[in-house]
Amino acid sequence: MSAIDQLPPLRAVIAAHGLSARKALGQNFLLDLNLTAKIARQAGDLTRADILEIGPGPGGLTRGLLAEGARRVLAVEKDARCLPALDEIAAAYPGRLEVIHGDALEIDPLAHLSPPIKVVANLPYNVGTELLVRWLTPPDWPPFWDSLTLMFQREVAERIVARPGSKAYGRLAILAQWRAEARIVMDLPPEAFTPPPKVRSAVVQLTARQAPLYPADPAILSRVVAAAFNQRRKMLRASLRGLAPDIEARLEAVGIAPTDRAERVSLEKFCALARNIAGDG
Structure with a gap:
């Protein structure tokens, strides 16, 4: 695995800071920095956008976003153990990374970021769907974000992009496709993560529509x-x-x-x- 920046490999970072993934927090860490950079590229041109990242953990995707030229990244992390590792990344990218220790469900991104804003995240499994629903159902539309590039369990990803007549088709598909264009852009096997989850994962790209696809209250x-x-x-x-x-x-x-x-x-x-x-x- 080649380096994408001058910082240590993620395995070394995790060992140095004692960052074993915690099941209670829905954590599964991606350690391949080439893979995290590839996920970052799925969000398109980052050089003219601010990025909201939820659950950065030891910062693998954070480093991918910054290495790919993100104008600015706001990383919201609930696990205090990860903060020293994220601070090291912030020092390596002066003025481009802000880290907030807190709950993503309680953060107002517009207080910290300037449009256009993209959300890019390897979401913790235990809050991923709830966050997506919140981002798709704000009081006003268009939303604060231009696009969402999010990693989910493959089963959830399939529910987001499902078409009528399939078993996966349901409320989540309608909610997502009514107000956004949704597609799966990457698949990831369990062995890409530490610890490996029991299911496959997928990255979903959602691009906000200026107005819902069809009129409805x-x-x-x-x-x-x-x-x-x-x-x-x-x-x-x-x-x-x-x-x-x-x-x-x-x-x-x-x-x-x-x-x-x-x-x-x-x-x-x-x-x-x-x-x-x-x-x-």
């Missing part, structure tokens, strides 16, 4: 989709009965068969149903 769409997929084995006329007494007529009005199940209905049709329930057509 976010709260109503969320309610429709939640009701549909909470009972995905049921026909829609049964699972959506609580939304409107005349739900069968409303389904037929937007071209959805009342006997269909949620996994067969496209994003476009779900948005049409949400508009119909809202009284907008």
Whole structure:
């Protein structure tokens, strides 16, 4: 493994600071710096963007982002053990890395970063989906971020990009694809990590749309989709009965068969149903 900067190899950093990965924090460290630089490149041109990174751990991806020319990186780390290693990286890249010891769910990125902002992270497994949902459901749209380049378990990645008719298709696919273009850009085997997880991982790229793909009220769409997929084995006329007494007529009005199940209905049709329930057509 060739070096991407003048800092020590990650195995040496981990040994020097006693940074064994903690399962309770959802930690799995990527030690191959060439791999972390490749992930950083998936986010596109970094030289004109500020980067938000969540859960940098010993800083493998952080170093990849900085080596690839990121204008500025804000790294939010909950594990205090990792801070000395991250401080060493900050010293090697003066003025380009800010490290915050805290919970990513409580940080306001706009207080620290200037647009355009990209989020690039090997997310801790235990908060990854929750963070993604928050980034996709802000009070106002467009969001603070231009793109999200995120590592998930492969199963979660497949749910984000799933198409109608597949078993993976559900609420997460609709939420992601309504407001962003989503695609899987990299696969990573368990052995790429320390300790190796029991599942494969994948990097997902989400690019924010300026406006949602189809018009719909976010709260109503969320309610429709939640009701549909909470009972995905049921026909829609049964699972959506609580939304409107005349739900069968409303389904037929937007071209959805009342006997269909949620996994067969496209994003476009779900948005049409949400508009119909809202009284907008």
